[in-house]
Amino acid sequence: MEIWSERGSGNFTGFGEEVIIKTDVFKGRLPRIEPHLLPENGAQVADNLTVESGAIRPFNVPLFNATPTKVGTKLSLHRFGGAYWFHWITDVNAVRGPIADNAAEVTYFTGDGAPKVTDSSIAVQGGGTNYPNAAYLLGVPAPTSAPGTSVQGASVDPTQAEDRVYVVTFVAQIGSIEMEGPPSPVSGAVTVEPSQTVALALPGIPAGAYNFTKKRIYRTAYAGAAGSTEYKLVGEALAASLTFTDNVAGVSLGGTLQSTEWDAPPASMHSLGLHPGGFMFGADGMDLCVSVAYQPHAWPASWRHKLDYPIVVAVMAGNSILVTTTGKPYLIVGTSPDTLDKEPIEINQACVSKRGMVNVGYAAVYPSPDGLMMVGPGIAKNATEALMRREDWQAYKPSTILGAWHDGKYFGFYDTGTVQAGFIFDPATEDFTDIDVYATAVFTEKITDTLFLQVGNDIVAWNSGATKQAMTWRGKVNQLPYPANMGAAQVFADGYPVTFKLYADGVLRHTEEVVGRAAFRLPGGYLADRYEVEFSGVNAITSFSLVESAQELKRT
Numbered sequence: 001m002e003i004w005s006e007r008g009s010g011n012f013t014g015f016g017e018e019v020i021i022k023t024d025v026f027k028g029r030l031p032r033i034e035p036h037l038l039p040e041n042g043a044q045v046a047d048n049l050t051v052e053s054g055a056i057r058p059f060n061v062p063l064f065n066a067t068p069t070k071v072g073t074k075l076s077l078h079r080f081g082g083a084y085w086f087h088w089i090t091d092v093n094a095v096r097g098p099i100a101d102n103a104a105e106v107t108y109f110t111g112d113g114a115p116k117v118t119d120s121s122i123a124v125q126g127g128g129t130n131y132p133n134a135a136y137l138l139g140v141p142a143p144t145s146a147p148g149t150s151v152q153g154a155s156v157d158p159t160q161a162e163d164r165v166y167v168v169t170f171v172a173q174i175g176s177i178e179m180e181g182p183p184s185p186v187s188g189a190v191t192v193e194p195s196q197t198v199a200l201a202l203p204g205i206p207a208g209a210y211n212f213t214k215k216r217i218y219r220t221a222y223a224g225a226a227g228s229t230e231y232k233l234v235g236e237a238l239a240a241s242l243t244f245t246d247n248v249a250g251v252s253l254g255g256t257l258q259s260t261e262w263d264a265p266p267a268s269m270h271s272l273g274l275h276p277g278g279f280m281f282g283a284d285g286m287d288l289c290v291s292v293a294y295q296p297h298a299w300p301a302s303w304r305h306k307l308d309y310p311i312v313v314a315v316m317a318g319n320s321i322l323v324t325t326t327g328k329p330y331l332i333v334g335t336s337p338d339t340l341d342k343e344p345i346e347i348n349q350a351c352v353s354k355r356g357m358v359n360v361g362y363a364a365v366y367p368s369p370d371g372l373m374m375v376g377p378g379i380a381k382n383a384t385e386a387l388m389r390r391e392d393w394q395a396y397k398p399s400t401i402l403g404a405w406h407d408g409k410y411f412g413f414y415d416t417g418t419v420q421a422g423f424i425f426d427p428a429t430e431d432f433t434d435i436d437v438y439a440t441a442v443f444t445e446k447i448t449d450t451l452f453l454q455v456g457n458d459i460v461a462w463n464s465g466a467t468k469q470a471m472t473w474r475g476k477v478n479q480l481p482y483p484a485n486m487g488a489a490q491v492f493a494d495g496y497p498v499t500f501k502l503y504a505d506g507v508l509r510h511t512e513e514v515v516g517r518a519a520f521r522l523p524g525g526y527l528a529d530r531y532e533v534e535f536s537g538v539n540a541i542t543s544f545s546l547v548e549s550a551q552e553l554k555r556t
Contacts, residue, residue, distance in 0.1 A: 019484050021531065024260075024543035025054040026473065028431035031392040036530070038476035045474035045534070046433040052426065055494075057540040058471035062437065062460035065452060067128045074454045075355075077443040081105055084124050085459060086131050087441070088112055093272040095280065098294055104175035108138060108296055110282055112152060114267040115139065117297070119175045137209045139264025139297050140172050140181025141520035146203030147217070149190045152245075156195045162250070165189050165217045167231055168202055169259055170239070172213035172297075179297040180216065180259045183231070191207075198246040205239055212239035218257045219246065231257040259465075262298035265289060269299075271314045271354070273321070279337040281321055283311035288323055290337040305332060306344050313354040317364040317376035324351030324366055329375050347380050349373050356401035356412065365410050365427070367398035372410060372425060383427050396423065404442040406451040406462070413439045413453075436469070468538035475533050489546045490519040495539035502546070504528035 027039060028046045035044050036147060068074055072089035080086050092111035099106065104119040115138035123132035147168050155161075162460045167183035184203055192198055205212045215238070218231035233254030237244045266284040273281050278293040287306040292298040309327035316322070321332040321340075328348055334340040349368040352355055357366035363376025367515050371384035371393045384393065397416045404411040413422040420438035425431075441454035451462040491498055500512040505528040512520055535541050 019486070019548050021476065021478050021482055021486070021546040022543070023533075026051045026056045026488075028426075028433045029387070030432070031388040032386065035532075036477040036479050040476070042476050043473055044476065044532070047472045048435050048469040049433060049473060049524060050424075051431055051433065052429070055540050055542045056471065056473045056535060058468040058538050059435070059463045061465035061467050061469050062453060062455065062462055063464035063466075064458055065461050066459045067457055068131075068454075068459060070186070074441050076111065077441045077452060078107070078109070079443055079445050079452070080123060080131065081120060082447075084131050086123070087454075090491045091270075093270065093282075095272050095274045097296055098278045099177060100281070102175075106175050106177060107132075107406070108254070108272060108280065110265075110270050110272040115265045115269055115272065115282070117174050118520075121175060128505055135209070136172065136174060136211050139299065140170050140179050140210065141206055141208075141264060142182040142543065143168050143170060143184035143203035144206070146185040146187045147203065149187050150201075151190050151192055151196050152199050153193075153196035156193055157324075158193065158400055159551045161191045161193045163189050163191050164198070166200060166217060166219045166234075166246075168200075169216045169218070169257070170210075170212055171216060171236075172210045173213045174211065179212070180262065180293075181264070182259055182262050182299075183218065183257060192492055194249070200244045200246060202237060202242050202244055204242065214239055215241060215244075217244055217246065219253070219298070221250070221253070230307070233257070245326075255520065259298065261300040261302060262292060262295065263301050264297070265291070265299040273315055275316065275321065275337075276319060276333045277337065279316060281332075283314050283323065286310055286325075288314060288321070288332055290340065293337055300338075303338055303340075305340065307342070308344075309350075312351040313357045313366070315357055315359045315364050317359060318362050320377055322357075322364040322375055324357060324364075324375075326350050329373075329380075331377065334379075344381050345375060347375070349382070352399045353401045353403075356398070356403040358403045358405040358410065360405050360410070360427075365403065365405070367401045367403070367412070369394075369398065372412075374427060383430075384425065384432070387430060387432050389424075401438060402442060404439075404444055404451055404453075406444055407449070411442070411451065411462075413437075413442075460516040470536065470538055472534065472536040473541070474535075478531045480529040480531065483529045484548055485527055486522055486525050486531060486546050487524065487548050488519050488521055489533075490517065490544065491535070491541060492517055492541045492543045493541045497537060498539055498541060499536040500544075501534040502534075503532040503534070505530050 027041045029043050068087040074087045076088040076092035078094035080088040094109035097106040104120045108117050117138045118132045118135035122134040126133050147166050166187040168185050170181045172179045214236050217234040269282040269284045271283045279556050280291040280296045282289050309325035312324045314323040323330045329345045331343045351366040353367045363374050365374050370390050371382040374383040389474040398413045400415045402413045411424045422435040424433050439453035443452045496515045498514045500514050502510040
C-alpha cells in the first residue's frame, strides 16, 4: 500500500497535492502491531483467504467426503485403504507399519485403550462401519509359568548325557506378519542322553485380544559350550497345544532365541510414531519408548529414555524425534533404536496441546504459552513472535489447538469456549490469516495432497468444493498528513461484484457493491485523517486505489 502527497512528512513522498492510497500486494494479519503502524499492505482482518500470490483470494468451500458413524465428537481420523475412515472419539495416533509391501495395510495405533494393531482382514470386515471394526492388542505377553519337563526312555550311556533347560514363547499373527513374544520362566534342569526324549508340559495361552497361532520351544545348547546362555529353537506347536515331545538332536536345533527383551509396549503409551530407521516410538509418563527395528510389537524396557518432565507428545522432526514435555523439549537422535542419544533443547517452552504439535519435515511446530514454536535439528524459535504478543496468542486458547500441516502451512483449530474457528500460518512468509472453519479431527493424505477435516458430523476435504468461501480483508489505519475527503476509489478484481467499505476516523462512511473496474465516487461533506478500506465477497482482488479526486486515478 502506498500513500502519496506532497504535503506533510514522514513516509509520504511528493507526488502532487492530492492524497492517493494504493495497494497491489496484500499481506495477512499482524496482531502485534497497532493498526496505524501496520506495514502499508498489512491487514487488521484477513478471514477465509490466502495472500500467498500477493492478491486476496478466497478459499473454496470444503467438499463433503463422508459421515463417520461412531456416536460422539470425532477426535481422530485415519484414512485406510484409500476408501475407509478409521475414526475415534478419543485422541488416537495411527501409523501404517514399517513392513515393505504391506498389502494388508497393517496399522498400529495408540490412544484407544492399550496399543493395538489391525489390518484389512479384520478392520473393515465383519459388518458395520465403525472402523476399525476389530483390532488385536499390540505386543505378545510372555508365558507366566515355566514349561514342565519329564525325561522319557531308559538310560543307555550316561557319559553322553547333557544338561538342558527349556523356555517357551508365544507367537501371534497379524496378516502375514508373525510376532514373537519374550520367553517364559526357565524350566527345571534335566539331564538327557541321546537315546532319550523330553516330554514338555506347555503353558496355556492367556486371555485377551491376541491372535495366538503358535508356541515356540527353545532349549539351551549342548553343555560343552562352556558358559553358553543361548537358547536354540527345538520346534513349534499349535497355540492350543499343551504338550510337546523333544526328540531333536543337538545338531538339528534351529536358530537362536531373539525375543528375550521383546516386551509389550506400556498399556498407557501414546504419541505413536514411525522413525525412518524402521522402528516405532511412543511416550509413557516421562519415558520415550522405542521398538525393535521392523518389529513394531517388541518394545524393550531397557531401551527407554527417561526425561526430566512428563512427556506431552513426540513426533519426527527431520531425522530426529522431537519430544515435548511440560518443561523443555528434547531431541532424540540416532538411527538405531538401541543406540539413541538424548539432547535437551535449552528453551523453556512447554507444549500446551498434544494435538497441536505437527511434523513439518525439517522441524516440528507446537503451541507453547507464548506462540507457535518451531523446533528441530539446528532450529528452536518462536515462529509467531514477530506477529503477536503473548496476550494476542492466548486469545486463541492454545491449550485447545488442533494442528495440521498442509501445503507448507500450519493449520490451527481452537475453541475459546465462545468461539470455535481456525487460523493458517505460513512460516516462510509469516502471513497469518483466520478461517471460520472449525475441525475436531484432521488427516493429511499425502498421495493426493489433501487435508481432510472432521467438521461437525462430516469429513470434508479442505479447499476442494466448487464454490468460494466468503472472505473479508480489512487493511491498516492509514494516517494522512492532513484531514481530507477521499472522493473516489477503484478496485481491480478477477471477478465482480466485490463489496467495498470505507471507514473514516473509525466511522463507516460508505459501502459500495463494485461491479467492474471503473472508478466510483465516494460521499463528501466530511474531513478525516484516518482511513481504512475493507473488502468482502467471493472474488479475488488484485489491487485498489483510494484518492481525493477521480483525476488522481490516472496517476496510479
